[in-house]
Amino acid sequence: MTANHTPQVREPLVHLSRRTEFSPLRAWGVRLAALVLGLIVCGLAAFLLIEKLQQNPGRIGDFYYAFIKGSFGTSRKLWKMLKNLSILLCIALALTPAFRMRFWNTGAEGQTLMGVLGAIAVDFYFGGKWPEALLIPVMLLAAIIFGGVWGLIPALFKARFNTNETLFTLMMNYVATFVVSYFLVIWVPSGSSSLAKLKYGKLPSVVNDYFLIILIALLLTIGLYIYLNYSKHGYEISVVGESVRTAQYVGISVPKVILRTMLLSGMLCGLTGFLIGSGLDQTITTESVGGQGFTAIMVAWMGNFNPLMMILTSGLIQILNQGAAQISQDFNVSGALPDVIVGIMLFFVIGCEFFINYQLHFRRAQSKEAVR
Amino acid sequence: MKKIAAALLALVLCLGCLTSLAAEPVAKENIKLGVILLHDEFSTYDLNFINGVNEAKEALGLSDEQVVIIRNIPESNECYETALDLVDEGCNIIFADSFGHESFLLQAAKEHPEVEFAHATGTTAHTENLPNFHNAFASIYEGRYLAGVAAGMKLNEIKEAGKLKGETPLMGYVGAFTYAEVMSGYTSFYLGAKSVCPDVQMKVQFTGSWYDEKEEKAAAEALIALGCDLISQHADSMGAPTACENAGIPNVSYNGSTLESCPNTFIVSSRINWAPYFEYMINQKMAGEAIDIDWTGTIATGSVVLTDVNEQAAAAGTAEAIEAVKAEFAAGTRHVFDTAAENFITVGGAPLTSYMADVDTDAAFTPDTEAVADGYFHESEYRSAPYFDVRIDGIELLNQMF
Numbered sequence: 001m002t003a004n005h006t007p008q009v010r011e012p013l014v015h016l017s018r019r020t021e022f023s024p025l026r027a028w029g030v031r032l033a034a035l036v037l038g039l040i041v042c043g044l045a046a047f048l049l050i051e052k053l054q055q056n057p058g059r060i061g062d063f064y065y066a067f068i069k070g071s072f073g074t075s076r077k078l079w080k081m082l083k084n085l086s087i088l089l090c091i092a093l094a095l096t097p098a099f100r101m102r103f104w105n106t107g108a109e110g111q112t113l114m115g116v117l118g119a120i121a122v123d124f125y126f127g128g129k130w131p132e133a134l135l136i137p138v139m140l141l142a143a144i145i146f147g148g149v150w151g152l153i154p155a156l157f158k159a160r161f162n163t164n165e166t167l168f169t170l171m172m173n174y175v176a177t178f179v180v181s182y183f184l185v186i187w188v189p190s191g192s193s194s195l196a197k198l199k200y201g202k203l204p205s206v207v208n209d210y211f212l213i214i215l216i217a218l219l220l221t222i223g224l225y226i227y228l229n230y231s232k233h234g235y236e237i238s239v240v241g242e243s244v245r246t247a248q249y250v251g252i253s254v255p256k257v258i259l260r261t262m263l264l265s266g267m268l269c270g271l272t273g274f275l276i277g278s279g280l281d282q283t284i285t286t287e288s289v290g291g292q293g294f295t296a297i298m299v300a301w302m303g304n305f306n307p308l309m310m311i312l313t314s315g316l317i318q319i320l321n322q323g324a325a326q327i328s329q330d331f332n333v334s335g336a337l338p339d340v341i342v343g344i345m346l347f348f349v350i351g352c353e354f355f356i357n358y359q360l361h362f363r364r365a366q367s368k369e370a371v372r
Numbered sequence: 373m374k375k376i377a378a379a380l381l382a383l384v385l386c387l388g389c390l391t392s393l394a395a396e397p398v399a400k401e402n403i404k405l406g407v408i409l410l411h412d413e414f415s416t417y418d419l420n421f422i423n424g425v426n427e428a429k430e431a432l433g434l435s436d437e438q439v440v441i442i443r444n445i446p447e448s449n450e451c452y453e454t455a456l457d458l459v460d461e462g463c464n465i466i467f468a469d470s471f472g473h474e475s476f477l478l479q480a481a482k483e484h485p486e487v488e489f490a491h492a493t494g495t496t497a498h499t500e501n502l503p504n505f506h507n508a509f510a511s512i513y514e515g516r517y518l519a520g521v522a523a524g525m526k527l528n529e530i531k532e533a534g535k536l537k538g539e540t541p542l543m544g545y546v547g548a549f550t551y552a553e554v555m556s557g558y559t560s561f562y563l564g565a566k567s568v569c570p571d572v573q574m575k576v577q578f579t580g581s582w583y584d585e586k587e588e589k590a591a592a593e594a595l596i597a598l599g600c601d602l603i604s605q606h607a608d609s610m611g612a613p614t615a616c617e618n619a620g621i622p623n624v625s626y627n628g629s630t631l632e633s634c635p636n637t638f639i640v641s642s643r644i645n646w647a648p649y650f651e652y653m654i655n656q657k658m659a660g661e662a663i664d665i666d667w668t669g670t671i672a673t674g675s676v677v678l679t680d681v682n683e684q685a686a687a688a689g690t691a692e693a694i695e696a697v698k699a700e701f702a703a704g705t706r707h708v709f710d711t712a713a714e715n716f717i718t719v720g721g722a723p724l725t726s727y728m729a730d731v732d733t734d735a736a737f738t739p740d741t742e743a744v745a746d747g748y749f750h751e752s753e754y755r756s757a758p759y760f761d762v763r764i765d766g767i768e769l770l771n772q773m774f
Contacts, residue, residue, distance in 0.1 A: 074460050080453055185774040190730065190737045191551035191761075193774055194447065196496075197475035280449035285472065287446050328443060332436070335412030335443035 016358045027356045038348030042341050050331050062330060070326030071319045081318050083210035086217035087275060089314040091296035093224050094268030096305050097261045100228060102241045107169025109293025110176030111150045111266045115273015117180055118146030120284040124187060127200030135201050136278060143274035144267045150176065151266015152259065159255035177286045195283045203279040213279050225307040237261055302350065320345050397660035398464060405439050405654065406458030408451060410470035412443040415583055416608045416627040421469045424646030432654055447472025455480035459487055465653050481505040488663055490653060493553065495733045495757045498666045508649050509756035510669035513560035514701055515642030515676040517708045519624045520564020521697055522640045522681060522690045523602055526622050527569045529687040530601055537599040543574040544595030546605035546612045548582045550772040556751060556758035557606045560708045562767055566716065573766055575600065580773035585609035596621050613638065622685055629679040639686045641679045648674045668756040671698060709760060712747030718765045729759040
């Protein structure tokens with residue numbers, strides 16, 4: 001980027017510079033504007049794609065109302081949104097220590113799925129034989145171990161052989177899927193590979209089925225915030241993330257920090273797997289995590305790896321998801337439409353961060369500056 | 373005071389139970405049907421349900437607001453949540469279309485005895501025995517058999533023209549999983565063909581997925597390369613039909629006509645029409661009658677249907693032959709899994725005289741019901757979902773996928 005600004009060189013139409021001063025208030029203004037702009041574009045897309053809307057443009061109000069209705073229409077929907085937010089948040093939280101270390105863990109999907117498998121395996125073999133007070137803690141333990149091991153394997157290779165962690169963790173997702181398929185064949189000899197809901201091992205209902213999950217997510221958020229910002233471990237993670245050489249210079253054992261942090265990351269994914277397996281499904285399919293391990297990467301990035309911010313980003317994604325599903329229901333349109341809507345919204349929300357971080361300089365403005 | 377309150381509460385609860393048990397007729401304008409789908413219209417399986425719902429809606433004159441369709445619901449707790457959302461919306465019949473939805477729908481059914489819950493392809497309603505939880509399927513094996521007759525006649529035509537690839541006619545079949553529903557399907561298809569072409573053999577290749585266009589196409593191509601003269605399939609994409617059209621190999625399709633994309637090779641297709649079941653449930657509800665706990669649609673109810681025969685690809689007289697066999701089914705003079713006929717169904721060279729099928733689902737999947745009696749295997753009689761999973765002679769499984 002050390003472009004030569006002599007008049008002989010033809011300048012690009014646009015060039016970028018990193019913003020140095022941008023008040024947080026203005027930044028939030030830009031984010032809000034992006035959200036509104038996104039909603040307007042969604043409305044336009046909806047006109048193009050939904051026949052019912054073309055026939056009766058007055059229903060555009062229903063279209064926007066669906067975003068609210070999807071998550072706040074009934075108390076059940078509200079609880080469901082909070083629960084979904086919590087599960088997604090837990091996975092994003094699990095990723096955060098690794099991400100802060102610049103260890104690009106793309107394997108949360110598999111680590112969480114292995115957590116579900118650990119919990120359900122214990123449930124399958126010991127459900128009904130052990131009292132629930134023993135069964136459920138063992139399910140939790142198994143989930144954390146399974147998730148932890150799945151996170152530790154790529155970290156071992158990274159620390160020992162400096163393998164590429166992004167590809168390695170990504171590959172481990174597929175391996176996890178096949179491990180689950182393998183157990184389903186053993187557990188369901190009829191060949192349907194569909195394990196019916198197990199009768200035991202359900203996380204107790206406190207207030208309702210979701211409250212405990214939400215509470216755990218909240219405690220985890222606070223705990224991780226403190227761990228990352230106020231503990232020695234958290235500091236070491238930041239140093240390794242900033243510069244491996246600095247870390248080595250000040251005497252931090254980099255392999256140790258990588259292993260410890262990925263173990264933690266995997267264990268927290270495993271914990272989330274337990275929440276899915278014991279708290280919700282009491283069964284497992286290869287789709288039990290349903291891509292949330294990947295969505296969580298976005299949640300963590302959008303939340304700037306700040307656990308408190310991630311509550312907001314996770315909530316935003318869930319509200320969009322449930323709103324978009326509500327639109328598909330209310331207008332009876334194809335299941336692809338929600339993806340289009342969520343995609344457009346995220347395009348604007350993520351895109352606006354670019355304009356917050358960088359400033360555009362157009363050619364004319366630039367030449368004026370040059371004259372000055 | 374507390375005691376009185378408790379007694380009152382108990383009384384109210386009892387009354388609530390009583391009124392829900394005594395089925396009252398529901399006026400047509402108060403009917404509301406909720407449908408939970410695993411995927412959306414891009415899967416031929418789910419599309420078939422959407423078409424069925426729309427056909428029933430039109431036939432009964434229901435309004436748009438009376439049918440709620442929810443797409444892309446996985447086989448997890450989300451199915452239960454969605455069912456409860458539909459209860460909140462005021463649905464009085466809630467239907468789910470995928471096998472794995474069953475235990476989650478059952479959970480909702482136990483909590484809401486005032487709402488009817490129905491489930492396609494499921495296996496546990498007849499043992500759970502809840503008045504508001506229902507399974508449904510169709511005797512699609514009869515449709516497969518009829519399609520098999522068309523296949524057998526085509527093979528005879530190829531044989532007479534001296535254009536067989538091998539010495540004896542060979543069919544290929546692309547299946548999803550090594551599971552009773554698929555096994556019942558390909559065996560009845562094979563038997564239909566064998567009924568007109570006695571020396572036919574079949575090879576089956578499984579893909580391990582209900583919808584994987586690439587895999588299904590590759591499986592069909594592999595079967596063609598192995599010398600198959602005709603291909604059929606039980607999987608939900610256009611993979612196998614496309615491979616057949618490209619190679620000029622006749623194809624007997626499933627889930628609906630593929631004539632448009634495969635004009636030269638499409639012979640006929642069988643499918644389940646779900647409209648009669650939706651109409652049946654709604655009519656029972658309007659009449660205040662109970663819905664069957666386990667319902668099997670048949671050719672007679674209009675649930676098992678065949679598309680028109682493509683005269684361009686099929687052997688001459690196929691449509692007439694199919695009609696004749698259909699009449700024999702109706703009269704009860706012909707059975708698909710006929711164990712009495714000589715050299716028809718054999719296992720290891722010996723005739724099939726007894727088979728314990730796994731009809732009542734339990735954790736260990738133990739066989740529990742004798743299915744062979746009166747000279748035939750009684751498929752879909754003890755429960756609607758297929759349970760024929762015998763491996764008979766003449767059919768070679770190239771792989772297994774669970």
